[in-house]
Amino acid sequence: MALATLVHPTGxxxxxxxxxxAQADASTSIEYYQRVAQTAERGLFDLFFIADTPxxxxxxxxxxxxxxxxxxxFEPVTLLSALSGATRHIGLGGTASTSFSEPYxxxxxxxxxxxxxxxxxxxxxxxxxxxxxxxxxxxxxxPAHGDRYARAREFVQVVRQLWDSxxxxxxxxxxxxxxxxxxxxxxxxxxxxxxxxxNGALNIARPPQGRPVIIQAGASDTGRELAAExxxxxxxxxxxxxxxxxxxxxxKGRMPRHGRDPDQLKVLAGLPVLVAASRQxxxxxHAELQALIHPDVGRSxxxxxxxxxxxxxxxxxxxxxxxxxxxxxxxxxxxxxIVQMIRVEKLTLRQLYLRYERGNKTIRGTAREVADxxxxxxxxxxxxxxxxxxxxxxxxxxxxxxxxxxxxxxxxLMRSLYEGRTLRENLGLIRPPHPRAAx
Amino acid sequence: MALATLVHPTGxxxxxxxxxxAQADASTSIEYYQRVAQTAERGLFDLFFIADTPxxxxxxxxxxxxxxxxxxxFEPVTLLSALSGATRHIGLGGTASTSFSEPYxxxxxxxxxxxxxxxxxxxxxxxxxxxxxxxxxxxxxxPAHGDRYARAREFVQVVRQLWDSxxxxxxxxxxxxxxxxxxxxxxxxxxxxxxxxxNGALNIARPPQGRPVIIQAGASDTGRELAAExxxxxxxxxxxxxxxxxxxxxxKGRMPRHGRDPDQLKVLAGLPVLVAASRQxxxxxHAELQALIHPDVGRSxxxxxxxxxxxxxxxxxxxxxxxxxxxxxxxxxxxxxIVQMIRVEKLTLRQLYLRYERGNKTIRGTAREVADxxxxxxxxxxxxxxxxxxxxxxxxxxxxxxxxxxxxxxxxLMRSLYEGRTLRENLGLIRPPHPRAAx
Ligand SMILES: Cc1cc2nc3c(=O)[nH]c(=O)nc-3n(C[C@H](O)[C@H](O)[C@H](O)COP(=O)(O)O)c2cc1C
Ligand SMILES: Cc1cc2nc3c(=O)[nH]c(=O)nc-3n(C[C@H](O)[C@H](O)[C@H](O)COP(=O)(O)O)c2cc1C
Numbered sequence: 001m002a003l004a005t006l007v008h009p010t011g012x013x014x015x016x017x018x019x020x021x022a023q024a025d026a027s028t029s030i031e032y033y034q035r036v037a038q039t040a041e042r043g044l045f046d047l048f049f050i051a052d053t054p055x056x057x058x059x060x061x062x063x064x065x066x067x068x069x070x071x072x073x074f075e076p077v078t079l080l081s082a083l084s085g086a087t088r089h090i091g092l093g094g095t096a097s098t099s100f101s102e103p104y105x106x107x108x109x110x111x112x113x114x115x116x117x118x119x120x121x122x123x124x125x126x127x128x129x130x131x132x133x134x135x136x137x138x139x140x141x142x143p144a145h146g147d148r149y150a151r152a153r154e155f156v157q158v159v160r161q162l163w164d165s166x167x168x169x170x171x172x173x174x175x176x177x178x179x180x181x182x183x184x185x186x187x188x189x190x191x192x193x194x195x196x197x198x199n200g201a202l203n204i205a206r207p208p209q210g211r212p213v214i215i216q217a218g219a220s221d222t223g224r225e226l227a228a229e230x231x232x233x234x235x236x237x238x239x240x241x242x243x244x245x246x247x248x249x250x251x252k253g254r255m256p257r258h259g260r261d262p263d264q265l266k267v268l269a270g271l272p273v274l275v276a277a278s279r280q281x282x283x284x285x286h287a288e289l290q291a292l293i294h295p296d297v298g299r300s301x302x303x304x305x306x307x308x309x310x311x312x313x314x315x316x317x318x319x320x321x322x323x324x325x326x327x328x329x330x331x332x333x334x335x336x337x338i339v340q341m342i343r344v345e346k347l348t349l350r351q352l353y354l355r356y357e358r359g360n361k362t363i364r365g366t367a368r369e370v371a372d373x374x375x376x377x378x379x380x381x382x383x384x385x386x387x388x389x390x391x392x393x394x395x396x397x398x399x400x401x402x403x404x405x406x407x408x409x410x411x412x413l414m415r416s417l418y419e420g421r422t423l424r425e426n427l428g429l430i431r432p433p434h435p436r437a438a439x
Numbered sequence: 440m441a442l443a444t445l446v447h448p449t450g451x452x453x454x455x456x457x458x459x460x461a462q463a464d465a466s467t468s469i470e471y472y473q474r475v476a477q478t479a480e481r482g483l484f485d486l487f488f489i490a491d492t493p494x495x496x497x498x499x500x501x502x503x504x505x506x507x508x509x510x511x512x513f514e515p516v517t518l519l520s521a522l523s524g525a526t527r528h529i530g531l532g533g534t535a536s537t538s539f540s541e542p543y544x545x546x547x548x549x550x551x552x553x554x555x556x557x558x559x560x561x562x563x564x565x566x567x568x569x570x571x572x573x574x575x576x577x578x579x580x581x582p583a584h585g586d587r588y589a590r591a592r593e594f595v596q597v598v599r600q601l602w603d604s605x606x607x608x609x610x611x612x613x614x615x616x617x618x619x620x621x622x623x624x625x626x627x628x629x630x631x632x633x634x635x636x637x638n639g640a641l642n643i644a645r646p647p648q649g650r651p652v653i654i655q656a657g658a659s660d661t662g663r664e665l666a667a668e669x670x671x672x673x674x675x676x677x678x679x680x681x682x683x684x685x686x687x688x689x690x691k692g693r694m695p696r697h698g699r700d701p702d703q704l705k706v707l708a709g710l711p712v713l714v715a716a717s718r719q720x721x722x723x724x725h726a727e728l729q730a731l732i733h734p735d736v737g738r739s740x741x742x743x744x745x746x747x748x749x750x751x752x753x754x755x756x757x758x759x760x761x762x763x764x765x766x767x768x769x770x771x772x773x774x775x776x777i778v779q780m781i782r783v784e785k786l787t788l789r790q791l792y793l794r795y796e797r798g799n800k801t802i803r804g805t806a807r808e809v810a811d812x813x814x815x816x817x818x819x820x821x822x823x824x825x826x827x828x829x830x831x832x833x834x835x836x837x838x839x840x841x842x843x844x845x846x847x848x849x850x851x852l853m854r855s856l857y858e859g860r861t862l863r864e865n866l867g868l869i870r871p872p873h874p875r876a877a878x
Contacts, residue, residue, distance in 0.1 A: 017612070017619060024612045028554045028644055030524070054543060056604070056642035061622035068619035072610055072644045075551035081520035082555045085469070101544060104493060104575040112514035115467045116521045136543040136639040165495070171511055173456070173463045178733055180456060180507035183500035200575040203495035205467055205511045294617055 001378050001413050002266050002385030002427055004047035004093070004233070005040050005397065007033075012272055012389035014067050014301060015292035019392050026393070027073050034086040036394050041090040043401035044415055046426050047122060047233070048083070049215075049387070050076040052095035055132035063300040077109045084117035091423035093122035093215055093233075098155040099148055100128065100137045103196055106155075107162035110212045111204045119208030119422030122233065123159075124215040125226075127152045129330035130304075145329055149222045151195045156214065156230045158198050161189045163211045165201035167434050187436055209424045210431040219333035227265070228254030232429050235387045237270045237333055239361040244269055244382030266427055269383035272362040274391055275370050275399050282364040289391055290354055298353025305334040305356075315350040318342060362391075367403035374404075375413060440817050440852050441705050441824030441866055443486035443532070443672070444479050444836065446472075451711055451828035453506050453740060454731035458831050465832070466512050473525040475833050480529040482840035483854055485865050486561060486672070487522070488654075488826070489515040491534035494571035502739040516548045523556035530862035532561035532654055532672075537594040538587055539567065539576045542635055545594075546601035549651045550643045558647035558861030561672065562598075563654040564665075566591045568769035569743075584768055588661040590634045595653065595669045597637050600628045602650045604640035606873050626875055648863045649870040658772035666704070667693030671868050674826045676709045676772055678800040683708055683821030705866055708822035711801040713830055714809050714838050721803040728830055729793055737792025744773040744795075754789040757781060801830075806842035813843075814852060 009027035010016040017026075026032045040048050056071050057064045064071060076094030083092060092113065096106050106123070114121035127148035128134075131141045142148070170185035188201045216227040217235035227234050228251060238244040252262035276282035295315055303310040307330060308323050319342050328335035338356060341347050347355065363373050377383050390396035408414040420426035448466035449455040456465075465471045479487050495510050496503045503510060515533030522531060531552065535545050545562070553560035566587035567573075570580045581587070609624035627640045655666040656674035666673050667690060675690075677683040691701035715721035734754055742749040746769055747762050758781050767774035777795060780786050786794065802812050816822050829835035847853040859865040 018614050018617060020614075030555050034524075054547065054642070056625070056640040058625065058627040058638075058640050061625060065618045065620050065622050070642050071620065072605075073642060074554065075547045075643070077517060078520040078548055078551040078555060081517040082524055085473075085521055085524040100541065102539065102576055105540060105544075108493065108514045109517055112517040115513065116469050116517060132639055136637055137541055138636040166511075175457050175459075178457060179504045181504050181510065183504050186495070186497065186500060188497040197577040198575055199497075200571055201495040201497050203493070203509050203512060204514070 001374070001383075001408070002047075002268060003043070003045045003388060003414070004049050004091075004235075004268050004385070005045055005388045005390070006049050006051060006270075007036055007393065008051070008069065009073065009393070011392040011396065013289045013391040014069070014297060015289050015294075016392045017068060018292045019289060021395055022392060027068075030074075030079075030082055033074070033079060033083060036397065037083050037087050037090065039394050039397050039401055041087050043397070043405045044418060045090055045388075046385070046423065047091035047093050048087070049093040049122075049124070050079060050095060051124070052076045052097075052126075053128060053130060053133055054097055054100055055130060055136050057132055060300060063296045066294045067297040067301065077113065080121070081113055081116055084113065084120065089120075089418040089426075091120045091122055091213070091426065092117055093124055093213070095124040095126055097126050097128040097133065098152040099143065100133060103155050103158040103162065103198055104200070104202070107159040107202055108204060110159075111163055111202060111207045114207035114209055114212045115204065119424070121207065121209070122213035122215050122423060124217065125152060125156055125231070126217070142329065145220065146222060149218075149226060153226055153229070154193045154195045156226075158189065158191050158193070158196055160211055160230075161191065162198070162202045163207060164434055164436075165189065166206050167437060168206050168210070171205050206434065209422050210434070213423055213427070213429065219331070224251055224254060227251060228260070229258045231265055233266050233268060233427070235270055236267050236383065238382070239337075241377055241380050241382045244377060245380060248382055264429060266384040266429070268385045268387040269377055270389065271374070271386040272357060272389040272391070273370055273400060273404075274362060274364045274396055275367055275403050277366065279365045279369065282366070286362065286364055286391065293353065295350070299349065302338060302349070302353050302356060305331060306338045307335065310349065313349055316348050318346055318348055319352070367407045370404050371407040371411060371413075374408065375411060378413065440813070440847070441486075441707060442482070442484045442827060442853070443488050443530075443674075443707050443824070444484055444827045444829070445488050445490060445709075446475055446832065447490070447508065448512065448832070450831040450835065452728045452830040453508070453736060454728050454733075455831045456507060457731045458728060460831060460834055466507075469513075469518075469521055472513070472518060472522060475836065476522045476526050476529065478833050478836050478840055480526050482836070482844045483857060484529055484827075485824070485862065486530035486532050487526070488532040488561075488563070489518060489534060490563070491515045491536075492567060492569060492572055493536055493539050494569060494575050496571055499739060502735045505733045506736040506740065516552065519560070520552055520555055523552065523559070528559075528857040528865075530559045530561055530652065530865065531556055532563055532652070534563040534565055536565055536567040536572065537591040538582065539572060542594050542597040542601065542637060543639070543641070546598040546641055547643060550602055550641060550646045553646035553648055553651045554643065558863070560646070560648070561652035561654050561862060563656065564591060564595055564670070565656070581768065584659065585661060588657075588665060592665055592668070593632045593634045595665070597628065597630050597632070597635055599650060599669075600630065601637070601641045602646060603873055603875075604628065605645050606876055607645050607649070610644050645873065648861050649873070652862055652866070652868065658770070663690055664693060666690060667699070668697045670704055672705050672707060672866070674709055675706050675822065677821070678776075680816055680819050680821050683816060684819060687821055703868060705823040705868070707824045707826040708816055709828065710813070710825040711796060711828040711830065712809055712839060712843075713801060713803045713835055714806055714842050716805065718804045718808065721805070725801065725803055725830065732792065734789070738788065741777060741788070741792050741795060744770060745777045746774065749788065752788055755787050757785055757787055758791070806846045809843050810846040810850060810852075813847065814850060817852065
């Protein structure tokens with residue numbers, strides 16, 4: 001099974017930075033990130049992954065000063081480039097928004113990262129999901145969901161063509177003839193679309209992987225359709241095996257219509273996981289962090305994902321129906337999950353924020369219990385692997401690597417060394433042949 | 440005196456890649472760049488610098504396959520991020536175009552590089568100078584010179600404000616109070632200009648240098664004016680001491696009008712340099728590379744910088760007057776220099792391409808001869824230091840570090856160790872205080 005890990009500075013838990021073991025300056029310490037990446041590599045993970053949004057909040061700052069997510073972080077492409085020298089095998093995945101950048105710049109930076117890392121780059125294609133980002137790029141608010149995805153689709157098409165600007169063997173460096181490249185092996189892009197006009201060739205050789213791996217995490221119908229067409233790794237966020245199977249089948253079922261082999265897309269189930277010597281210890285470790293969540297933080301996080309104003313509400317009452325918007329523009333899966341918890345489970349605001357984990361269900365327990373659950377998901381056909389999230393870093397990742405990885409290896413579910421030379425090879429993805437290549 | 444070096448993969452000489460000692464795959468080998476950067480750091484250079492243009496040529500490919508400049512190179516920000524881990528002291532400068540990117544993305548990546556490198560980032564602000572770049576970003580041709588500079592000026596203003604989004608001590612990480620940052624120390628940008636609307640804050644703490652160092656190399660009046668207003672390092676390309684003094688005085692003379700202290704801008708004279716045990720040996724080494732220049736390459740390079748069509752012309756005749764354009768849109772200094780060589784020196788096309796070195800005059804000789812010339816420029820007030828260019832890498836940089844650096848140290852013109860912790864400190868540039876900081 002494939003393993004990726006989503007790395008937020010001090011951990012995935014919103015209160016992790018308050019924990020005594022958290023490193024205060026983690027978010028801008030390269031030495032810290034090196035240590036975390038090396039731990040993930042020691043655990044033979046396929047992919048080290050950095051989420052992103054190109055914005056800091058500028059309103060409701062008091063609440064955000066208590067949950068500093070993305071307020072002070074390295075930019076992913078620079079961070080991953082720096083990490084390429086501190087690691088040798090693990091894939092380096094980063095998020096870049098199609099809404100606020102240009103295809104040529106993105107294609108170039110990820111191609112460059114792929115060369116720097118000798119074939120370990122992956123790009124998480126997102127359309128972004130907050131108005132703060134839009135305001136940094138000349139807009140008043142985020143474009144509508146459908147428009148963002150239309151741009152994203154065209155963006156990915158152009159980027160893939162740019163990666164194919166040169167055939168694999170274009171740079172012959174023939175000193176006798178005095179030819180650095182074979183002019184016949186450049187294939188300039190000539191793209192005139194609704195969102196972009198790009199006429200030119202990338203100024204870097206075809207990447208070691210042919211094309212860096214494309215990741216997506218869209219949950220909406222439009223998002224799934226784009227993933228079925230273009231993604232090679234998808235992060236899922238279903239919380240039950242049944243829903244996981246449903247998502248898996250739905251997504252892979254869409255691929256043949258795009259002429260794609262379902263095996264060429266790996267679904268990684270989002271998995272917040274906490275392993276300890278005993279179940280109780282794991283529960284206690286989780287409770288310790290939950291107790292650090294400030295009510296303002298609980299309220300703001302819910303408000304953000306519900307796209308609602310929750311100010312002034314009693315923490316010990318349910319959210320009144322009239323505060324719930326009709327539909328979501330940002331993360332539809334998060335939105336639906338919260339609405340369900342309000343309507344079906346009838347939770348109070350406080351219960352809700354303590355239980356809500358962005359659609360994921362944390363697995364807490366011993367190595368055997370954690371491995372059991374992972375095996376169950378994997379063997380049921382609910383995923384091809386997992387996107388692991390750890391409450392507190394590096395502590396919880398180290399425990400996973402030391403305790404769960406050996407258990408998975410014993411069960412024959414995980415490698416005992418990196419067999420592949422590139423991320424694609426480790427994930428079992430083919431290297432896309434150049435469209436003009438003979439044969 | 441300050442020393443920077445401009446690093447093209449196999450060297451500054453257009454035929455360097457053909458030399459038997461050149462590393463064939465240098466342009467996409469991070470191990471190669473690490474070695475070159477470490478050599479520069481061994482030489483106690485202030486700055487390792489990467490030029491850039493966001494485009495590969497797509498026409499006249501046969502000629503360009505003989506002079507593969509920028510056809511297959513790492514993207515600078517990713518390359519410098521990777522080099523940050525392989526070096527400890529040397530500044531890391533890279534080019535990014537204001538014509539084809541967004542202020543938020545550039546501000547963020549250079550701030551991130553500054554954090555990754557612990558205060559060693561520098562941004563070379565260019566407006567780009569070829570139509571191939573424009574075509575990659577939705578345009579048919581490069582905007583006019585004045586329009587590019589107007590956008591560049593606004594771009595730099597916004598980037599500097601974004602770097603000041605947070606006061607230096609904004610991120611207090613106060614666990615007792617549960618405050619990661621002090622909300623009063625965020626100062627969101629509210630910019631509404633002719634080219635950009637940016638309303639938001641950068642999502643990374645103020646860089647270690649306060650602001651990454653700003654480099655420029657514009658030679659035109661508009662370029663100089665922007666440099667006088669915003670640059671902290673300027674690459675000059677005058678070829679005589681007299682012209683150097685003129686440029687130096689002109690540029691620094693413009694600064695007080697912008698309320699700036701002339702000492703806060705370092706003029707680095709472009710210096711292609713070749714040192715060997717004897718003068719004759721240096722001349723021979725240069726001649727060896729000159730002999731490798733293919734006539735097509737000589738012709739194309741001149742055509743590019745003269746912005747003229749030189750096809751069909753006899754190599755052993757002067758360029759006819761009617762082929763010379765009235766004025767330049769790309770690099771005015773290069774253009775003027777070529778025109779002068781045609782009109783005043785009456786050179787043939789072949790003589791011209793063999794002599795033309797983009798405005799620079801190579802110094803070739805022994806360590807003492809090279810040091811003499813550098814000292815003469817420096818003491819005459821023609822520069823604050825040099826932007827060194829080496830015909831063939833790493834060979835010629837190694838010779839410089841082994842032979843010329845000790846000679847400069849003996850003369851008291853160069854440090855014997857890095858005294859500063861940041862690029863600014865090494866260059867003698869102040870760390871800009873935050874505009875809102877008290878005191
Ligand atoms: C594991 C995971 C990581 C994600 N990372 C990012 C991210 O870095 N940036 C971002 O804007 N969205 C991120 N998302 C959100 C998705 O990309 C997507 O925007 C969201 O699920 C809404 O998709 P939809 O509009 O198709 O429903 C992530 C989602 C998941 C499950
Ligand atoms: C040492 C040096 C390095 C330069 N590097 C770049 C570069 O990387 N990219 C670029 O587009 N122009 C580069 N230039 C060109 C200048 O930035 C500038 O565009 C050119 O001199 C024309 O300026 P002007 O239009 O003000 O005359 C460089 C110039 C010099 C002297």
